[in-house]
Amino acid sequence: MIRCHALQWGPAGRPLTPPLSLELAAGSLTGIIGHNGCGKSSLLKVLAGLQPPLSGRLEVRCQRPGGSALLPQQQGFDRQFPLRLRELVASGLWRSQQPRATRQRQLEQALAQWQISALAEQPLAELSGGQLQRALLARLELCDAELLLLDEPEAALDADGQTLLWQRVHAWQAQGRTVLVVSHGLSHLSTRLDNALLLSAHGCVYAPLNQLRSQPHYQVA
Amino acid sequence: MFDALWQPFAEFAFMRRALFGGIALASSAAPLGVFLILRRMSLIGDAVAHGILPGTALAFLCFGLSLPLLVLGGLTAGLGMALLAAWVSRRTGLREEASLAAIYPISLAGGVLLLSLAEQKIDLLHLLFGSALAVDAHTLTAMLAVAGLSLALLALIYRALLLDTLDPLFLRSVSRLGPLVHGLFLSLVVLNLVIGFHAIGALMVVGLMLLPAVAARFWSRHLPSLLLLAALLAAACVWLGLLLSYYANLPSGPCIVLLAGAAYLFSVLFGPVHGLCRTPALPHPT
Known part of the structure; x- marks a missing residue:
């Protein structure tokens, strides 16, 4: 799914890590961890x-163009x-070629999945951070992408929301989608996923999460 | 009493032309203003209006007093300023309003310098504040065409523009329309400002574009209602402003804009969305 060779990224002229070479299979679930500013979001x-x-070289192989x-x-x-939650979530159907009735059903389904059906007519200004996060996740769900890139998806979510999030992440994985999750909450990540990519200015390590604990730059959270 | 609201327009063709042109322009400029404010680009109106100045002055220096060429000069310069600002901020990450604030004094200084070279042959005040009562048949046609084109294009790019305004990163990840929509939108803004400049005055059109849009923000939280409300408000200001200028024998551009200003102040005080004199209804948890 993803193959990169000697990849470097960051602000112009200032790569954030040594070159990264990595292969991630389709349908894998990977955590990305590291200090603030180590280049996770970038x-x-x-x-x-x-x-x-x-x-460096980067190859992201998707069946469809723009499948991430x-x-x-x-x-x-x-x-x-000035927008309602329903309209924000519906923008996830931007590329959908489905007929109107199907799209409508998908939208209702995504709202129900993230337990925000009751908030559908609320203006964005009246949503809490966690409700907005659920709306953004519902929109992501509707994008129907093969590669899902989640940047701190747990931010602002309550305990119920986090449980829901990981249920959906594992469901996506079961559907054969590739998921990358940037997260700070290392302590409980180990129960959620197997492999993680540790980024640091001294080098990047891709390994099972329990092996990463022995890394010298692991002390990140 | 009601006769007085129609009589000047029934009686004088120039009043009718000013009314039709003004209302058409109001109904296309005000929705553009709503998007300008949502994009935090309210300043661009001012920057473009000032950008029109050197363009018109240059056209006058080169070709003399020919209206189509003056409009063309204003259009090129205004569009150039807006696109330059957008390009600089897209390429360098400079905030759009900072990039506009940098361009606006350059245009104003350039325009005044060029006009002083023209030795006062062109009336600076007339250019800036216009005269709505000088809308001839050609100007009216141009105003109607621009308003129709703007509304049609706005309807066409509505969804993409909405998404590019709310969440440009997301639009970029699902579509390549972002820069195109941005550019089209800016072009429409400039076109509306330029076509208004010799009818209502370059600086007055900015008022007609932005004041009803800001006022509407106090009445609704829903974008389609905001767009409609701003257009209706702007059209009403044109109509009442023309009447005021007719009966009180005042210049029409400032009348229209001051009425829009009054609507704005009223909305700030009494609008249901965060208006100063409205206490929000107590929430009822369900």
Whole structure:
């Protein structure tokens, strides 16, 4: 699914890590961990094709063009925008070629899955951070992408929301989609996923999560 | 009493032309204004209006007093300024409003310098504040065409523009339309400002574009209602402003904009969405 060779990324002229070579199979679930500013979010943007890499080769193989979807962090999202939650979620169907009735059903289904059906007519300004996060996840669900890139998806979610999130992540994986999750909550990640990519300025390590604990730069959270 | 609201328009063709042209322009400019505000680009109106100035002055210096060429000069310069600002901010990450704030004094200084070279042959005040009562048949046709084109294009790019405004990163991940929509939108803004400049005055059109849009924000939280409300408000201001200028014998551009200003102040005070004098209804948890 993803193959990169000597990949470097970050602000122009300042790569954040030594070159990264990595292969991730389709249908894999991978965590990305590391210090603040080690390049986790930028790596997701590079993988999503929203930011060019500084050097190296990157191959993201999807069946369809543009088959990746990114859940960015919430900062910078205009909460005052005069829009209802339903319309925000519906924008996930942008590329959908389905007939109107199907799209409508998919939308209702996504709202129900993330337990926000009751909030559908609320303006964005009246949503809490966690409700907005659920809406953004529902929109991501509707994108029907093969590669899902989640940047701190647990942010602002309550315990119920986090349980729901990991249920959906594992369901996506079971459907054969590839999922990458940037997360800070290392302590409980180990129960959620097997492999993780540790990023640091001294080198990147891809390994099972329990082996990463012995890494010298592991002390990140 | 009601006769007085129609009589000047029934009696004088120039009043009718000003009314039709003004209302058409209002109904296309105000929705553009709503999007300008949502994109936090309210300043671009000012920047473009000032950008029109050197373009018109240059056209006057080169070709003399020919209206189509003056409009063309204004259009090129205004569009150039807006696109330059957008390009700089897209390429360098400079905030769009900072990039506009940098361009706006450059245009104003350039325009005034060029006009002083023209030795006052063109009336600076007339250019900036226009005269709505000088809308001739050609100007009216141009205004109607621009308004129709703007509304049609706006309807066409509505969804993409909405998404590019709310979440440009997401639009970029699902479609390549982002930059195109951004550019089209800016072109429409400039076109509306330029076509208004010799009818209502470059600086007055900015008021007609932005004031009803800001006022509407106090009445609704739903984008389609905001767009409709802003257009209706702007059209009403044109109509009442023309009447006021007719009966009180005042210049029409400032009348229209001051009425829009009054609507804005009223909305700030009494609008149901965060208006100063409205206490929000107590929430009822269900």
